[in-house]
Amino acid sequence: MEALMIPKDRRARTATTAPDDAAFDSWLNILFLAAFPLLLWLFRGSFAGVATALMALWIFSIGLRLIAHGHRLHQAYDAAPVARRPRLPRKILGSALIGVMVLILAGHQFATLMPPLLMGLTGMALSLAAFGPDPLRDKGEQQPVNSAALEVEAAQARLEDVLVELTDRIAALQDADLTRRSEATRAMVLRCMRSIGHTPEERARILKPVTRFAEMLETETARLEDAARREDFRFARRRFVAKLDVMAESFEERARRHGLRGGRDVFDMEADFLLERMPRESAA
Structure with missing residues (x-):
């Protein structure tokens, strides 16, 4: 199939x-x-x-x-x-x-x-x-027409560095399940960011939800790190996992709509997201 x-x-x-x-x-x-x-x-x-x-x-x-x-x-x-x-x-x-x-x-x-x-x-x-x-x-x-594309590439590189840093901070908590979940989610976000946009304009549009996702993940990671120093880490961990799942599903849905508006074939899009969801669900 x-x-x-x-x-x-x-x-x-x-x-x-x-x-x-x-x-x-x-x-x-x-x-x-x-x-x-x-x-x-x-x-x-x-x-x-x-x-x-x-x-x-x-x-x-x-x-x-x-x-x-x-x-x-x-x-x-x-x-x-x-x-x-x-x-x-x-x-x-x-x-x-x-x-x-x-x-x-x-x-x-x-x-x-x-x-x-x-x-x-x-x-x-x-x-x-x-x-x-x-x-x-x-x-x-x-090529002068490529200046906008270079700016988008630089923004993508900065976002990739931010997501890698956040994943490393989660890995520092020494929780193997959280590490697998965060790495699978990061891989999904980066894959969407790289594969959906084929022109500078499309890639610039996908940067906005990725930036918002990174900001939310940074906030939740900081809360999780703070809870790790207290006795309520188990509750904070469950809350982090639930919010991470919601954020990932919301981002996937928005990326799928963006890709369909951009003219990509529906079966191609579904196959991409199926391939990306498999490692994340295996981590769950």
Whole structure:
């Protein structure tokens, strides 16, 4: 049934974006396993060894997270005919952090700074060779008619950063179910924002409900964080889940109406929202 509902170009795009992201994240997770021998330092008994191991793992995890986020932004940059370069070169920064981790670890094995420094630079260079650098120039800026599109792209990038930050704040509460729900909702919002608008005018219209959604989610996240420091967290958690579901359904309905007004095929729209709803309902 799904094959009948989704056109070939939509099936191809659906089949190549989400699986590619999942495969890339899987490889990064495997790469993180390479740092597990550092856990042995935790049992050496020396304070310096424990502190170094924890610092190296922390730096490594941040570097991999920056590379993963930079990879997603690079894919969106490649797919868009007009796009701004990322405000932060996340893949370059992530590779630099990996180099810093190598420098710290090698510093315990040498009496001089030069060998660890060379090893750190080599680690950074290998990471850049493996994952590539970030886009360093705007794309399509030479066309005057594209200035509005570039402004919309910049606004979309800012909203994506806000949604990622809110999801990270929820994940910091260490509630696996809330984390899955918030990440699934964020993926739905970003998918709608990227797929519904095909012209600068359409993308500018979809930015308004996304901005409103982000503001409401920020308010509810702040209330949930405040409740986590008190004894009424269970009630606040139920309230947050209920409001998150209502906000997601309301946004989906508005995005669906916007897409239908924009001329998209009804079966194409329903297939998109069905594909996006599946991971969120599995999280529930």
